Amino acid sequence: MCFKHDRAVGPLIEFFPRYCIMPAQIISGSETAKAIREEIAAEVARLKTAHGLVPGLVTILVGEDPASQSYVAAKNKTAHALGIHSEQVTLPAATSEAELLGIVADYNRNPAIHGILVQLPLPRHIDEAKVLFAIDPDKDVDGFHPVNVGKMMLGERCFLPCTPHGILELLQRSGTETSGAEVVVVGRSNIVGKPIANLMLQKRAGGNATVTICHTRTRDMAFHTRRADILIVAAGVAKMIKGDQIKEGAVIIDVGVNRIGQTESGKALLAGDVDFDSVVGKAGAITPVPGGVGPMTITMLMKNTLQAAKQAAGIE
Numbered sequence: 001m002c003f004k005h006d007r008a009v010g011p012l013i014e015f016f017p018r019y020c021i022m023p024a025q026i027i028s029g030s031e032t033a034k035a036i037r038e039e040i041a042a043e044v045a046r047l048k049t050a051h052g053l054v055p056g057l058v059t060i061l062v063g064e065d066p067a068s069q070s071y072v073a074a075k076n077k078t079a080h081a082l083g084i085h086s087e088q089v090t091l092p093a094a095t096s097e098a099e100l101l102g103i104v105a106d107y108n109r110n111p112a113i114h115g116i117l118v119q120l121p122l123p124r125h126i127d128e129a130k131v132l133f134a135i136d137p138d139k140d141v142d143g144f145h146p147v148n149v150g151k152m153m154l155g156e157r158c159f160l161p162c163t164p165h166g167i168l169e170l171l172q173r174s175g176t177e178t179s180g181a182e183v184v185v186v187g188r189s190n191i192v193g194k195p196i197a198n199l200m201l202q203k204r205a206g207g208n209a210t211v212t213i214c215h216t217r218t219r220d221m222a223f224h225t226r227r228a229d230i231l232i233v234a235a236g237v238a239k240m241i242k243g244d245q246i247k248e249g250a251v252i253i254d255v256g257v258n259r260i261g262q263t264e265s266g267k268a269l270l271a272g273d274v275d276f277d278s279v280v281g282k283a284g285a286i287t288p289v290p291g292g293v294g295p296m297t298i299t300m301l302m303k304n305t306l307q308a309a310k311q312a313a314g315i316e
């Protein structure tokens with residue numbers, strides 16, 4: 001029951017403290033990811049029985065960034081739980097570009113591996129684009145190779161980048177109507193901002209929205225974010241979007257994963273790019289951090305690996 005806009009009960013608001021105002025629906029990435037993982041596990045089991053096929057993923061990590069280590073560990077753990085074969089290659093930060101390219105070439109030829117993920121960011125002495133371009137587009141389960149990026153732009157069948165793919169699933173499965181909606185994306189990265197804006201625009205991906213992209217040079221960010229029916233924030237700045245910068249009832253997708261401190265037990269304390277506390281009483285729906293987009297990203301990597309294995313084996 002929401003008393004907030006009911007004029008008839010306006011005076012009642014005096015007697016109802018703030019906690020009576022209906023908070024946003026929480027769009028749980030963890031729950032949605034769990035449901036999709038069950039679908040994937042069932043399909044992996046079917047492939048094994050019917051075709052003797054086991055999807056294989058390799059994750060390649062260069063260096064010792066703790067956040068990257070924890071993401072890669074989570075990816076391998078999830079793969080294992082779903083029956084996907086997974087290999088983890090961990091290389092010292094001093095690994096040369098040539099060595100890394102050699103390892104990628106080996107996995108391009110390895111028939112047991114259908115998906116290759118090189119964890120980003122790479123150390124500065126390695127040209128990231130060169131490495132991503134070296135991955136066989138048919139094994140590019142991250143969807144970062146220019147062939148897949150180009151196909152995505154054209155609405156052709158391809159591997160969709162995992163985070164935008166996860167956002168599409170979250171919107172669809174939470175029943176959020178994107179067609180004709182004002183979608184505002186904050187952030188223009190190749191990994192999230194640019195691709196999600198494109199997918200939201202597309203007919204093929206089901207977006208059909210009117211899309212605005214904001215970035216560091218945007219003159220009046222709040223002017224744009226306040227117009228959004230769906231606001232997707234991937235800026236990498238902790239709690240940058242406050243309640244007064246959104247529209248009442250908007251659907252908020254928070255892509256940020258910022259480490260803002262440590263709990264007493266030494267676990268990383270995470271915050272999104274959205275100031276959850278100031279937004280939750282005003283938004284219609286919101287993804288939390290943690291437990292929102294992050295688990296979906298990993299799940300879509302599994303889905304892409306499954307798709308890669310089926311394509312390699314000519315199964316559909």
Ligand SMILES: Nc1nc(=O)c2c([nH]1)NC[C@@H]1CN(c3ccc(C(=O)N[C@@H](CCC(=O)O)C(=O)O)cc3)C=[N+]21
Nearest residue numbers: 071118119120121142162257290291292294295297298
């Ligand atoms: N080649 C490549 N592909 C990637 O997909 C890729 C990458 N490089 N580099 C870094 C970003 C970041 N990323 C995340 C994945 C899962 C969570 C995730 O599951 N987060 C949990 C919390 C996990 C925690 O405690 O840190 C959550 O939001 O609930 C977050 C971030 C994938 N990335």
